[in-house]
Amino acid sequence: MNPIRIGILGYGNLGRGVELAVAANEDMELAGVFTRRDPATVKPYGANVAVWNASELAEHTDDIDVLVLAGGSATDLPEQTPAAAALYNVVDSFDTHANIPEHFAAVDAAAREAGHVAVISVGWDPGMFSVSRVYANAIMPNGADYTFWGRGVSQGHSDAIRRIPGVVDARQYTVPVPEALEAVRSGANPELTTRQKHTRECFVVAEDGADTAAIEEAIVTMPNYFADYNTTVTFISQEELDRDHAGIPHGGSVIRTGTTGKDGENTHVIEYSLKLDSNPEFTGSVLAACARACYRIAQAGETGCRTIFDIAPALLSPLTGEELRATML
Ligand code: NDP
Numbered sequence: 001m002n003p004i005r006i007g008i009l010g011y012g013n014l015g016r017g018v019e020l021a022v023a024a025n026e027d028m029e030l031a032g033v034f035t036r037r038d039p040a041t042v043k044p045y046g047a048n049v050a051v052w053n054a055s056e057l058a059e060h061t062d063d064i065d066v067l068v069l070a071g072g073s074a075t076d077l078p079e080q081t082p083a084a085a086a087l088y089n090v091v092d093s094f095d096t097h098a099n100i101p102e103h104f105a106a107v108d109a110a111a112r113e114a115g116h117v118a119v120i121s122v123g124w125d126p127g128m129f130s131v132s133r134v135y136a137n138a139i140m141p142n143g144a145d146y147t148f149w150g151r152g153v154s155q156g157h158s159d160a161i162r163r164i165p166g167v168v169d170a171r172q173y174t175v176p177v178p179e180a181l182e183a184v185r186s187g188a189n190p191e192l193t194t195r196q197k198h199t200r201e202c203f204v205v206a207e208d209g210a211d212t213a214a215i216e217e218a219i220v221t222m223p224n225y226f227a228d229y230n231t232t233v234t235f236i237s238q239e240e241l242d243r244d245h246a247g248i249p250h251g252g253s254v255i256r257t258g259t260t261g262k263d264g265e266n267t268h269v270i271e272y273s274l275k276l277d278s279n280p281e282f283t284g285s286v287l288a289a290c291a292r293a294c295y296r297i298a299q300a301g302e303t304g305c306r307t308i309f310d311i312a313p314a315l316l317s318p319l320t321g322e323e324l325r326a327t328m329l
Contacts, residue, residue: 005028005029006031006064007066009084014283015033017278017284019049020284023046024285027292032052066088066091066294066295067088069093070287077094080092086110086111089298090111091291092287093287095125104305107120112304117305119308125252129254133256140258140270143268144189144258146192146254148176149252150175152279153174155248157172157200164218167210167215169204171203173201177196199232201234202234203245204235205237219231249278250274250276251275254271290308
């Protein structure tokens, strides 16, 4: 069987993660990478990988079965995914939860019009965490949902710190409160405030002579980002930041606890947990599996937009139905 030909639009952290994931899957090959920057300045891991300018998107429709969009959710994907769905079958990791219905509608319209399939908002959250929530809720109608994130780097919170005057660089980790996790895992169904669930750890490089007390105050009182959390601020050198905080780890747990029994006497705890050394490499791996499903749905003659909820597990796997039944059931 011919490999599924994958294209990547946008070559940042996630674009690199998708490239590695495609290389790890024998039934896929990378056709090329599109970037809005000068292609000569973008260097994929694979020395022979073609790099094209994003303005040439319409010129490679015969070379690509599924285009994976690896741009940012804030401003790139709301424009790029509907536009690309007019040309290709597409997959994205749009993660602005509140705007997913709107994004779905725009992509669905474009994909249907062009006769393509789109799979949006896949990754881990939204993505694998979302699937876990749906399974747990369907199985246990009487219960409560919890999501804990971390320990992991929040790019948005790190950026917010970098915008404070006197800050050169910063890394922010979201950390679940161990006691809260334990209480939830015990099945006690605790009601937890934002502050009780997560803490925030900030590692900050300040300009020489900067007022570090003022920077710390600006961080811990920042509305929406830090004011509702117990936040610690540690000032370190750029060398320490580069040495000790270069990775992009993340993860977390989706937990649903609930009861069954005549009087609700039996408690059940469902937990799906991720500990990721590299957020973009894991997310890229989910995107690659979803590109396989996208390809198969398109091959079946369907069109329009899907989310992870619409994708049967077998469509994600390189194994045949027979192999799956023999080895994973
Ligand atoms: P990046 O900031 O690394 O990349 C975003 C885009 O920036 C790239 O596609 C690239 O497009 C552009 N870019 C511009 N200048 C540069 C440069 N110098 N180096 C690298 N890229 C550059 O973001 P991430 O890849 O880390 O994340 C992308 C999105 O993935 C996030 O916005 C998030 O929404 C989503 N995500 C979703 C997850 C989920 O679970 N669903 C989990 C993790 C991330 P171009 O090549 O065209 O210039």
